[in-house]
Amino acid sequence: MSVIRIYQIISELDLNRQKFMSLKLENESVDSSIYAKVFEGNVGTDNLDQIYLIFNVNHPKDFLGHSLSISDVIEIEGSPKSSFYFCNTFGFLEINFDTTKVSNAQLIKTVIVEADKPPYEKYLLNDERAFLIELGNKVEKMQSHDNLCCYYNKDKNLFVASGEEGSYVSLNSLQAKQIKEQFHSRLNEEIKSQAASHTLQMY
Template sequence: MNDKLKMLDRSKCVADDNEYAGKLLIIKTSSLKEEFRQPYFQYFYATSGFGCYPDKLGGKVFGKFLADGEECCFRRSDFMGVADKEKLPQWAKTRIEQFTSPKMRIRVFQIDDCKDKNKRMFMSYENVMKSANVDPEIYHQVYGGVVNCSDIESVFSLCNTECPPGYYGHSMSVSDVVEICDGNDKGFYYCDHIGFQKIDFDISKVERSDMLRVLICETGKEPYEAEIRDELKAKQNVVGGLIEPVYFAEDNNALIYCDEEFLLKGCEPNRNAGVVTIHGTFMVVGNGENEYGEGIEVSLTDEQIKKYSEMFRYPLIYMTNEELADNQVEEQDDGISQV
């Protein structure tokens, strides 16, 4: 990032917006430590604190920096005001959208055609229940991960339009089972002709032996744990093209898969992995060996998930040439020119 960028001023704020909770604020330059006096560190997403309200005692505003997600607090007097959404650079718009978007951790199961002896695929819940219960033994898992959805209906829409990275199955349809892994709606749901039916579903009986536990890093998003099929097409679906390995771990027990054509496709910079800058969505997977000493992908351990989530926690800040030009500090003409 260029170190001669203009610091943000009040012209980047909206007028007369005094309540700060749930809003993007701009920190005064004087309130930042010298080493952090860059315009991208002036953006601060406020979450709570009495300082968010002008009529309450106490002046603390809690939240996190938009640039790297680090949580901290400032005094209300440290802010110029609320950022004008119309004047945000694209990286900030993308990141604030991720901060505020709903998130759900889910799994998706679909009937394995080879095991479907009674032809239950695409059968309504009513007809399935006439003969027997939903049988988990004929299902296999096609996806597991975090999606930007607020409810199960939006999960259905997502899996029929722009499936999440690593999703390896048909578009969501009748007879599919969705697991909501957290929250008040936690449980298993059968996709019916209209809506979903909550069901009992023993996940231990589902075919899941070919699932890999990986870490997915999308551009502008926080890394998240996912479960994908150990299939080439599933891995290609994560990165959006032909997979290319990047070896970055000191102990060589993990590797990155990215799109080998990310530069040709003009993908935005995502994260640094050692000396390599990865563009576009990538995933981290375990690097192991089979009984014959051949290299294979393996699931990440809990320790690795934690380690690499922290390593790749902060997405890179990418500004277009136009945005850089608009924010560039003009150097004063000292009368010296080159011939």
């Protein structure tokens, strides 16, 4: 089976709001500069419908994106060249896609906690601005002593792992699991009340 690659739009680069928008014409060119590669590997099939099912029902462990949806691009490696398919409203359209322009932006795993909702994992651009955009207005930040950082407001909480010198890295599997278990059914106010010993910074 061929190697496949999945590309998804990075919201912070999507100035024209192309994410989740459909295409009308086959072989249309897509602006690859707003996309990042979120998977590369072999999933045991070259069938587009089966690939779509795999990336919606049974994500590979090294998949860094959200479930496949409209505007995502599937590359099926071939000889002498690869084929690229745009996930459209109904089915797929073969498109022109320049991989040399794909963003090299780093995506990292975070955990999002919202009131009365099960916590969930989400990959975001490794940039504090992306965290602030995800949460919206009136965001505060708290830093724990176990290399975790939480950005939050009254509606939503975002957890990410702290790296060296103020940088950020992906949560590992254990960290993500512990956060989701701890905050599975708690309201935002309960989360904030546990932050008494943390350093708060208003943005």
